[in-house]
Amino acid sequence: MRRAAEVWPLRPTVRYARTLAEALRTETIGGIVMLLATMAALVWANVSIDSYEALRTAGFGPESLHLNLELYKWAQNGLLTIFFFVAGLEVKEEFVHGELANLRKAALPIIAAIAGMVVPALVYLAVSWGAEDASRGWAIPTATDIAFALAVLAVTASAMPAALRAFLLTCAVVDDLGAITIIALFYTDHLDVVMLLVGAALIALYGLLQRRGVRSLWAYLPLAVLAWYFVEVSGVHATVAGVALGLLTRVTTNAGEDSSPAERxxxxxxxxxxxxxxxxxxxxxxxVRLDGDSLSVIFSDRVVLGVMAGLVIGKFLGVFGGAWLAVRLGLARLSEELHWRDMAAVSALGGIGFTVSLLIGDLAFGADQERATAVTTGVLAASLAASMLAAVLLHVRVRKRRNGLDDV
Structure with missing residues (x-):
C-alpha cells in the first residue's frame, strides 16, 4: 500500500524553531552588511580601480609555509572557511533536528534544491556552448546566496508565512552541501595526498573529541587551524575543511549541558x-568597473550570458519546477498556508548567486583575469535582476494576501 505524501513544512521542534529564527535573523542582517560592502567595493573600483586592485592583490603571509597569499585569496581560502563551517553546522543541524531528519518527509525542499542546481548548469551549458573554456564555468550558477536572499525576503515580504523562509533556508542548506562537493570534486587542480591525509586525520581527531564530549575551545581551535592549513596546502580548496569540521560538530546535548557544541x-x-x-x-x-566597455563584454561573452541565464532563468525553473514535480509525483504535499504563487516568488530568489558563485567563478576562470572580471560583473547583474524580480513577485503576493485574494 502506497504511503501518503507528507505535507510540507513539517511541524518544527522548539529547538529547531529557535535555531531557525536565530539563523534567519543573523543572515538577514549579514545580507544587508554584505550589500553595503558590495556597494563600497563598486564605488571604490569605479573611482580608482588601480588602488582597489592594489589592495586586493597585496600579498602577505609566510612563504616558507606556502601561505604568502594575496589579500583576496586570504578572503577566499580563509574567511570563507568560516562561512562554510557555519554551512556545515546548518547541514548537520538539518539532518539531525531539522527538515532533513527524515529525507522522505523533506522531499519538497530536497528535490527543489537538487533541480535548482541541475537546471541552471544545463541552461549555462546550452547558452555558452562552443565558447572557449566554457565547460569550466558550469557550476557558477548552481549556488544561491542565502544571506542576500533572506535579506530581500525580509525587506520585501516579512508578512509572508514563516514556512516560506524555512523552505528557502532548507533549500540553501542542500545547495551549500552541493556547492562544497562540486568545489572539492571539480575544482582541485593538483593534489598532495600526504598533506590531505594529515588534514583528514586532524579533522577525524576533531570529530573524536566531539564524540568524547571534550568542551575546551583550546582543544579544538589549534586542530581546526592545522586542519585548515593542511587541506589548503594539499590543493583541495580550504573551505572543504570548514564544512567537514562543521559536519563533525556534535548537535546533541549531553548530561549537564544547556546546549550542544553546535549550538554554541x-x-x-x-x-x-x-x-x-x-x-x-x-x-x-x-x-569591478561599470563603464560602457565593461558592461558590453557581459552581453558579448557567451560564458557570461550563460552565467546570467543560469542564475535568473535556470534557478527559477529548477527550484519551482523541482517543487512542482515533487508534488506532482506524490512525493510531497504543499501546506495549505502556502500557494504556488508564493513558491514562484521565493524560487526567483534562488537566482541571487553572489558569494559562492563569485568563488566558483574565480576558481574556474581566475587564470584569465579579463573573463573572471566579466563573470563577476555577470554574477552581480544577474543577482540584481533576480532580486528585483523576486521583490516584485513577493510584493504582489503580500498585497494579495493582505487583501484576502490568496487564490487570485
Whole structure:
C-alpha cells in the first residue's frame, strides 16, 4: 500500500524553531552588511580601480609555509572557511533536528534544491556552448546566496508565512552541501595526498573529541587551524575543511549541558561569518568597473550570458519546477498556508548567486583575469535582476494576501 505524501513544512521542534529564527535573523542582517560592502567595493573600483586592485592583490603571509597569499585569496581560502563551517553546522543541524531528519518527509525542499542546481548548469551549458573554456564555468550558477536572499525576503515580504523562509533556508542548506562537493570534486587542480591525509586525520581527531564530549575551545581551535592549513596546502580548496569540521560538530546535548557544541559554535561563529567574513570577501571580490566597455563584454561573452541565464532563468525553473514535480509525483504535499504563487516568488530568489558563485567563478576562470572580471560583473547583474524580480513577485503576493485574494 502506497504511503501518503507528507505535507510540507513539517511541524518544527522548539529547538529547531529557535535555531531557525536565530539563523534567519543573523543572515538577514549579514545580507544587508554584505550589500553595503558590495556597494563600497563598486564605488571604490569605479573611482580608482588601480588602488582597489592594489589592495586586493597585496600579498602577505609566510612563504616558507606556502601561505604568502594575496589579500583576496586570504578572503577566499580563509574567511570563507568560516562561512562554510557555519554551512556545515546548518547541514548537520538539518539532518539531525531539522527538515532533513527524515529525507522522505523533506522531499519538497530536497528535490527543489537538487533541480535548482541541475537546471541552471544545463541552461549555462546550452547558452555558452562552443565558447572557449566554457565547460569550466558550469557550476557558477548552481549556488544561491542565502544571506542576500533572506535579506530581500525580509525587506520585501516579512508578512509572508514563516514556512516560506524555512523552505528557502532548507533549500540553501542542500545547495551549500552541493556547492562544497562540486568545489572539492571539480575544482582541485593538483593534489598532495600526504598533506590531505594529515588534514583528514586532524579533522577525524576533531570529530573524536566531539564524540568524547571534550568542551575546551583550546582543544579544538589549534586542530581546526592545522586542519585548515593542511587541506589548503594539499590543493583541495580550504573551505572543504570548514564544512567537514562543521559536519563533525556534535548537535546533541549531553548530561549537564544547556546546549550542544553546535549550538554554541553557531551562536558565536555565525555573527563573525555573516557580519565580517562574508562582507570582507564581498568587498574584495565585487569591485569591478561599470563603464560602457565593461558592461558590453557581459552581453558579448557567451560564458557570461550563460552565467546570467543560469542564475535568473535556470534557478527559477529548477527550484519551482523541482517543487512542482515533487508534488506532482506524490512525493510531497504543499501546506495549505502556502500557494504556488508564493513558491514562484521565493524560487526567483534562488537566482541571487553572489558569494559562492563569485568563488566558483574565480576558481574556474581566475587564470584569465579579463573573463573572471566579466563573470563577476555577470554574477552581480544577474543577482540584481533576480532580486528585483523576486521583490516584485513577493510584493504582489503580500498585497494579495493582505487583501484576502490568496487564490487570485
Amino acid at each position: 559554535a553557531d551562536h558565536y561563529v555565525r555573527p563573525i561569518s555573516a557580519g565580517f567574513a562574508v562582507p570582507v570577501f564581498a568587498f574584495l571580490s565585487a569591485g
